[in-house]
Amino acid sequence: MITICDVARHAGVATSTVSYVLTGKRPISAATRSRVLESIRVLGYHPHAGARGSATSRTNVVALAVPLREGVYVPVLMRMVTAAVTAARRHGLNVLLMTADQGVDGLRGVAGSAQADGFLVLDVEMNDERVPLLRQLAQPSVLIGQPATTAGLTCVDFDFEAAGAACVEHLADAGHRYIGFLGAPTPVYQRRTGFAHRAMVGFSAAAMRRGITSTIMPTAGDHHSVLKAVQALFRVHPSTTALVVHNEAALGWVGAGLRSLGRKVPEDVAVIAICPDGLAEQASPSFTSIRLPAEELGRRAVELLVAKLNGQTVPSLTLLEPELAERASTAGVPGRMLARRANPAVNPERVTAGRRPSRSGAGTRTLPPTPPVVPAPRT
Amino acid sequence: MITICDVARHAGVATSTVSYVLTGKRPISAATRSRVLESIRVLGYHPHAGARGSATSRTNVVALAVPLREGVYVPVLMRMVTAAVTAARRHGLNVLLMTADQGVDGLRGVAGSAQADGFLVLDVEMNDERVPLLRQLAQPSVLIGQPATTAGLTCVDFDFEAAGAACVEHLADAGHRYIGFLGAPTPVYQRRTGFAHRAMVGFSAAAMRRGITSTIMPTAGDHHSVLKAVQALFRVHPSTTALVVHNEAALGWVGAGLRSLGRKVPEDVAVIAICPDGLAEQASPSFTSIRLPAEELGRRAVELLVAKLNGQTVPSLTLLEPELAERASTAGVPGRMLARRANPAVNPERVTAGRRPSRSGAGTRTLPPTPPVVPAPRT
DNA sequence: GCGCCTCGTCGAAACGTTTCGACGACGTTA
DNA sequence: TAACGTCGTCGAAACGTTTCGACGAGGCGC
Numbered sequence: 001m002i003t004i005c006d007v008a009r010h011a012g013v014a015t016s017t018v019s020y021v022l023t024g025k026r027p028i029s030a031a032t033r034s035r036v037l038e039s040i041r042v043l044g045y046h047p048h049a050g051a052r053g054s055a056t057s058r059t060n061v062v063a064l065a066v067p068l069r070e071g072v073y074v075p076v077l078m079r080m081v082t083a084a085v086t087a088a089r090r091h092g093l094n095v096l097l098m099t100a101d102q103g104v105d106g107l108r109g110v111a112g113s114a115q116a117d118g119f120l121v122l123d124v125e126m127n128d129e130r131v132p133l134l135r136q137l138a139q140p141s142v143l144i145g146q147p148a149t150t151a152g153l154t155c156v157d158f159d160f161e162a163a164g165a166a167c168v169e170h171l172a173d174a175g176h177r178y179i180g181f182l183g184a185p186t187p188v189y190q191r192r193t194g195f196a197h198r199a200m201v202g203f204s205a206a207a208m209r210r211g212i213t214s215t216i217m218p219t220a221g222d223h224h225s226v227l228k229a230v231q232a233l234f235r236v237h238p239s240t241t242a243l244v245v246h247n248e249a250a251l252g253w254v255g256a257g258l259r260s261l262g263r264k265v266p267e268d269v270a271v272i273a274i275c276p277d278g279l280a281e282q283a284s285p286s287f288t289s290i291r292l293p294a295e296e297l298g299r300r301a302v303e304l305l306v307a308k309l310n311g312q313t314v315p316s317l318t319l320l321e322p323e324l325a326e327r328a329s330t331a332g333v334p335g336r337m338l339a340r341r342a343n344p345a346v347n348p349e350r351v352t353a354g355r356r357p358s359r360s361g362a363g364t365r366t367l368p369p370t371p372p373v374v375p376a377p378r379t
Numbered sequence: 380m381i382t383i384c385d386v387a388r389h390a391g392v393a394t395s396t397v398s399y400v401l402t403g404k405r406p407i408s409a410a411t412r413s414r415v416l417e418s419i420r421v422l423g424y425h426p427h428a429g430a431r432g433s434a435t436s437r438t439n440v441v442a443l444a445v446p447l448r449e450g451v452y453v454p455v456l457m458r459m460v461t462a463a464v465t466a467a468r469r470h471g472l473n474v475l476l477m478t479a480d481q482g483v484d485g486l487r488g489v490a491g492s493a494q495a496d497g498f499l500v501l502d503v504e505m506n507d508e509r510v511p512l513l514r515q516l517a518q519p520s521v522l523i524g525q526p527a528t529t530a531g532l533t534c535v536d537f538d539f540e541a542a543g544a545a546c547v548e549h550l551a552d553a554g555h556r557y558i559g560f561l562g563a564p565t566p567v568y569q570r571r572t573g574f575a576h577r578a579m580v581g582f583s584a585a586a587m588r589r590g591i592t593s594t595i596m597p598t599a600g601d602h603h604s605v606l607k608a609v610q611a612l613f614r615v616h617p618s619t620t621a622l623v624v625h626n627e628a629a630l631g632w633v634g635a636g637l638r639s640l641g642r643k644v645p646e647d648v649a650v651i652a653i654c655p656d657g658l659a660e661q662a663s664p665s666f667t668s669i670r671l672p673a674e675e676l677g678r679r680a681v682e683l684l685v686a687k688l689n690g691q692t693v694p695s696l697t698l699l700e701p702e703l704a705e706r707a708s709t710a711g712v713p714g715r716m717l718a719r720r721a722n723p724a725v726n727p728e729r730v731t732a733g734r735r736p737s738r739s740g741a742g743t744r745t746l747p748p749t750p751p752v753v754p755a756p757r758t
Numbered sequence: 759g760c761g762c763c764t765c766g767t768c769g770a771a772a773c774g775t776t777t778c779g780a781c782g783a784c785g786t787t788a
Numbered sequence: 789t790a791a792c793g794t795c796g797t798c799g800a801a802a803c804g805t806t807t808c809g810a811c812g813a814g815g816c817g818c
Contacts, residue, residue, distance in 0.1 A: 001436070001493075003774055014798045019776060026777095029796060046491030050438060051774035053429025055803050057380070061494075064476070068461055075453045082447055085478045089485070094494060097443070097476040099464045106468070112425030114380075115440075115473060222661040223631060252602060252631060282601040382804055393768045398806060405807095408766060430804035434773050 002045050011039040022047060053114070062088055062305060063096040063116035065107060065130065067123050069193075071185035073221070073248040076276060076294050077122065080144060083298030084120055091306050093117075104133055111137050118305045120144065124155075126192040140308035142301045145194040146317065154308065156301045156318045160195045160274070163290040163322035164202030167244040167272045170288075170324060172210040176242040176270060179207065180233040182226075182254065183218040184247050199246045199274060213237060221249025223256075230257030242270040251275060251283055266332025277325060285328035293320055381422050390418040401426060432493070441467055441684060442475040442495035444486060444509065446502050448572075450564035452600070452627040455655060455673050456501065459523060462677030463499055470685050472496075483512055490516050497684045499523065503534075505571040519687035521680045524573040525696065533687065535680045535697045539574045539653070542669040542701035543581030546623040546651045549667075549703060551589040555621040555649060558586060559612040561605075561633065562597040563626050578625045578653060592616060600628025602635070609636030621649040630654060630662055645711025656704060664707035672699055 004022075008015040013032060020026040021036045028036075039045075053059045066081060068074065085095045096116055098106050107130060110116050117139060121130060124145030134141045135152050143155045164181075171179055181203050183189065184196040200216060207214035215236050219229035229250075234240055245254055251273055255265055263269050265285055273280050273289040280289035297320065304314050383401075387394040392411060399405040400415045407415075418424075432438045443463060445456065464474045475495055477485050486509060489495050496518060500509060503524030513520045514531050522534045543560075550558055560582050562568065563575040579595060586593035594615050598608035608629075613619055624633055630652055634644055642648050644664055652659050652666040659668035676699065683693050 001774090004776095005774080015775085016777075016799075017797060020797085023776075026797090027795065032796080046488075046493075048433070048774055049492040049494045050429050050432025050436070051803090052776075053803095054427070054433040054773085054805075055775040055777080057429070057803075059429060061475070068457065074457050078447070078453050078457065081476075082478050085476060086480050089481055094489065095476045096440070097460075097464060097474045099461045101465050102468055109425075110473065112423075113428040114425075115428045223663050224661075256635065282603075284602050380804090383806095384804080394805085395769075395807075396767060399767085402806075405767090406765065411766080427804050430773090431806075432773095433775075433803085434805040434807080436773075 001048070002043050004045070004047065007036065007039050007043055007045050010043060011036045057114065059115060059117050060092055061094045061096050061116045062118045062120055062302075063098055063107070063110050064120045065098045065122060067100045067103065069100065069123060069187075069191065071188040071220070072123060072193075076248055076292070079276065079294035080122065080298035080301075083295035084302050085298075087299045087302035091302065093302075093306075095120075104130055107133055107137075111139055118142070118309055120301055120305060124194050126194055126197060140305060142305045142308070144297050144301050146198070147194065150317045152316070154304055154314055154316055156297055156304060157194070157320070158292055158297060159319040159322055160198035161202030161205075162319075163274050163292075164199040164204075164244070164246070165206035166290055166322050166324055167274065168203055168206035168210060168212060168214075170272060170330070171242040171244070171270060172206075172212055174242075174270065174330065176212070178213045178237050178240040179215075179242045179244060180237070180240045181214060181216045182229060182233070182243060182245045182247055182250060183216060185220045186218045189218055196246070203244060203246075215240065219247060219250055221247065223253050226250045226253035227257045227260060230254065231261060234261055234263075240269070242272070245271060245273045245275075245287070248275045248279055251279055251287065255284065264332075266329050268332070270332060271329040272324075273329075280325065280327060283329070285331075288327045288330040289325050290322045291325055296320060380427070381424050383424070383426065386415065386418050386422055386424050389422060390415045436493065438494060438496050439471055440473045440475050440495045441497045441499055441681075442477055442486070442489050443499045444477045444501060446479045446482065448479065448502060448566075448570065450567040450599070451502060451572075455627055455671070458655065458673035459501065459677035459680075462674035463681050464677075466678045466681035470681065472681075472685070474499075483509055486512055486516075490518055497521070497688055499680055499684060503573050505573055505576060519684060521684045521687070523676050523680050525577070526573065529696045531695070533683055533693055533695055535676055535683060536573070536699070537671055537676060538698040538701055539577035540581030540584075541698075542653050542671075543578040543583075543623070543625070544585035545669055545701050545703055546653065547582055547585035547589060547591060547593075549651065549709070550621045550623070550649060551585075551591055553621075553649065553709065555591070557592045557616050557619040558594075558621045558623060559616070559619045560593060560595045561608060561612070561622060561624045561626055561629060562595060564599045565597045568597055575625070582623060582625075594619065598626060598629055600626065602632050605629045605632035606636045606639060609633065610640060613640055613642075619648070621651070623651050623653070624666070625653045627654045627658055630658055630666065634663065643711075645708050647711070649711060650708040651703075652708075659704070659706060662708070664710075667706045667709040668704050669701045670704055675699060 004018050005015050008018045013036060017028065017032065018036050021028050021033050064081065064084060066077065088095050096110065098110065107119065119134065119139060119141035121134065121141060121143045122145065124143050124147055126148045128147045131147050131153065143153060144157065146155050146157045168179060181200065183200055188196045204214060215233050217229045217233050219225050243254065245251060254271060258265055258269055265271050271287055273287040275289055275292050276294050277289065277291050280287040300318060304318065307314050383397050384394050387397045392415060396407065396411065397415050400407050400412050443460065445460060447453065467474050475489065477489065486498065498513065498518060498520035500513065500520060500522045501524065503522050503526055505527045507526050510526050510532065522532060523536065525534050525536045547558060560579065562579055567575045583593060594612055596608045596612050598604050622633065624630060633650060637644055637648055644650050650666050652668040654668055654671050655673050656668065656670045659666040679697060683697065686693050
């Protein structure tokens with residue numbers, strides 16, 4: 001192994017001078033600098049990360065905790081991960097990957113032995129067991145997702161609650177009175193995973209406010225489960241005219257499920273998904289969606305962490321605003337109770353149609369919001 | 380920060396003694412050991428990884444290079460990754476995640492600055508640009524997948540060639556004469572990704588040998604592409620009675636594609652998938668499959684790497700044998716040219732039916748094997 | 759009872775960095 | 789021209805480990 005001393009000798013300077021050339025922490029004359037750089041090049045010197053860490057107590061590594069739990073949709077999670085890794089690279093940071101098996105203890109170990117300068121934590125539950133540990137850690141951390149309370153933490157999250165509400169608003173404005181919600185798999189809600197819980201709560205609350213009758217149905221991502229869930233939804237409320245889908249794995253099967261009931265998207269049923277743009281586009285017909293900015297979440301989390309590492313203070317909660325992208329799945333005429341026709345962009349009747357008070361005052365919810373239960377469909 | 384010296388002082392011993400208690404590299408009396416351990420517990424001491432690395436030139440970190448390239452099916456890759464991380468943990472190793480953006484340079488950097496003791500390399504292409512670098516690195520490495528030549532390397536791979544062949548054998552034995560191959564997305568073949576290339580070659584060669592007429596069709600994973608690909612397959616050879624699917628993302632749409640042609644699985648078309656067991660099971664009907672042991676690949680790779688780190692010599696190529704799991708998708712009566720009936724387990728006619736020589740001597744292949752091209756389907 | 763070997767422990771020197779105080783040389787200001 | 793900064797560089801002391809040689813205390817055989 002070739003060390004900084006070798007370089008210094010080769011260039012005829014002190015080792016500290018080489019160090020200053022490398023770190024730029026003191027001025028070095030152009031002549032000396034170029035001589036040193038040349039020696040580095042010739043000898044093929046690479047600073048030894050461990051030794052540097054020993055001297056500075058900085059590892060230039062951030063740990064990324066990704067508990068791949070049951071029911072999470074891996075590709076979306078991976079978008080965040082790769083975005084985070086890429087962003088970290090730009091700041092000269094490497095990423096240590098920690099998965100399910102190394103839970104709280106794993107975090108404690110990595111933190112204690114100073115293997116990472118900071119922590120990025122994904123898939124956060126409302127009462128995440130990692131949160132108390134993070135609070136007392138020497139190293140800063142950023143959560144992607146929100147636990148029940150964000151005091152003393154730094155969280156970045158997509159505003160799933162607003163997203164759930166926005167779906168209802170959009171559909172209600174278009175005149176829909178019966179809306180179904182196709183959610184994440186049951187275990188996800190049982191764990192009270194932040195994103196799933198919040199989207200559902202936002203959806204339910206907005207439905208209440210708007211006097212919409214809503215039905216909530218969790219579902220696994222496979223063909224059969226989705227079919228059953230969709231059928232169950234329509235059995236409960238045959239007059240349902242719109243669906244909100246918050247389950248990426250299920251997206252592809254929703255169309256088939258509706259078709260099996262003789263209903264078409266968008267003519268008979270409008271669909272809005274909460275998912276990354278790409279997934280909504282490749283459905284057929286393409287789905288109107290509230291775009292889930294997975295990459296930006298990863299990127300922002302890294303930026304916040306870097307800021308904290310530099311001693312800056314950052315907001316304890318950063319919420320990304322939902323944005324709706326209108327596509328084919330809500331372009332139909334939802335039928336029955338709608339005055340509205342075609343051209344959804346400019347729609348003078350929208351307020352009238354959408355905001356009319358509900359008959360019953362408050363909406364009825366078929367299932368209690370927490371934890372939702374799949375009513376056993378007939379087999 | 381609390382150091383090994385603090386512990387030594389607290390326990391009334393020399394720092395080296397504490398070190399020996401921790402590493403076990405010299406005998407320590409039970410009395411002293413327990414006193415030291417107690418002090419460690421009381422003070423909450425954690426050895427500083429960087430300092431240790433500086434002293435030993437061992438980081439207890441392995442780097443995992445996962446270039447998430449276009450067209451790879453993320454969930455399967457992630458199974459390998461999590462299996463690898465879990466296995467690494469068992470050996471006291473942490474995992475540094477490197478993604479697409481940090482290609483060869485990233486590897487070189489991590490290796491040069493000694494941030495990892497070894498390398499795990501995924502998604503290997505036949506002429507992978509990382510291979511020459513790996514050969515000259517100071518640190519050992521293990522590839523999951525095979526480049527064109529494995530000399531001087533350590534590779535673990537599933538025997539995709541045998542898997543491709545096994546599909547043909549099984550189907551040919553059951554009497555099928557026209558078999559379609561639904562492959563990975565085109566870019567994957569264009570890159571000459573090892574696993575895709577090999578499976579296809581194995582399939583083609585076996586089809587040749589058995590006098591089977593085969594059609595190869597790459598396809599993207601979305602609904603539309605799969606439908607088009609399936610339709611194209613049957614337009615080329617309407618008499619096709621079996622399909623081999625080597626594309627996890629497409630699995631879910633194959634049934635729909637066939638249905639759109641008025642063909643049913645398994646009555647009209649037999650299907651064999653090359654994919655992890657779980658995916659084959661949740662198709663409907665469930666797919667007979669050659670099980671892709673994603674987890675075991677990850678685990679084995681780590682074990683080989685650990686062996687290399689310990690100075691052991693390991694084989695340059697470890698190939699996992701394909702295993703066929705029979706399920707519903709090949710339980711049908713393939714019709715037309717089959718003597719065979721029901722009960723596929725005990726089948727006296729199998730040899731007769733399967734091994735009968737093909738009419739044309741050698742099989743005809745509709746498309747050249749490398750690189751395959753999708754014949755533009757009518758839109 | 760003396761020498762010898764083993765066992766357990768110690769002190770000091772590494773490991774490859776960074777960082778701090780110091781110190782010449784030189785240019786500027788009075 | 790003397791005093792004073794500033795700039796560039798140096799040497800040495802950290803950082804928190806591991807590791808190596810050495811050394812005292814016992815136990816054993818003779």
